[in-house]
Amino acid sequence: MATKTSKRTGETSTTVSVGIRIDPKIKFALDIMGRLQKRSLTAVVEWAIAQAIAQQSVDFDGSTLSTVLDKIWSTDESSRLVQLAIHMPEALTYDELRTWETIKATEHFWQRYADGSWSAEPSRLLASRVRSSWKEILDHVERNKASPTILPMTDEDLMPDIPF
Incomplete structure (x- = not known):
């Protein structure tokens, strides 16, 4: 999907160009x-x-795609993927699912319980960490795309420029 750039430097249009037959x-x-x-x-x-x-109906309770889009849409790609995964996981592509499963498997993105444990419950997601690590998440998923299992991110994956 191409975003059209306006004549003023740094601004983007609010529309995208789509070619159809x-x-x-x-x-x-x-x-x-x-x-x-x-x-x-x-x-x-x-x-x-x-x-x-x-x-367009999206589930058994009569919700429409328009209603669900209001919950999902964001101009931020990481927020959009997280909301899509939470509200319409059946609509995720394979690559999006790998990214979401990597986020779910990585302890860094989840708020801990008082006992120090954590779980991948949407209400405990630290969205700001996902947003600030988005490039690293995508790089990690790309590097490990041939793996038959999801590999959680490590400190080295999250902060690649800092030697350990």
Whole structure:
């Protein structure tokens, strides 16, 4: 997904460009809808997708994708992955699942109990640590992608520039 850069240095657009192929009849129908709604083709496509998202059921209790997206969406990639893993784990890709399982297996990212133990319960996640270690997490997952098991991160993985 490409984020468009504006003419001012350092600013990014709030939209992304997506290339799609559609049937000529559907394109014609979208053009007609645009005329009827007094919208551009882009606005009609965006409106149609928003309607589909609002109608897409995601679980047994009748929640829609639109409702769940409000809980998941963040401009921060690490926050978005964590929220997706918590609220819609079935939607994780293989690579996202490996990343989430690495976070779950790494003690550093979890608040300890009074007795010093810890568990990977979402309410005990130290999101600020995940956010500040995001690059190291992704690097660790990439380095260990061939491993048949999830490998927890070590102090060396979390602080690679500091000799131990």
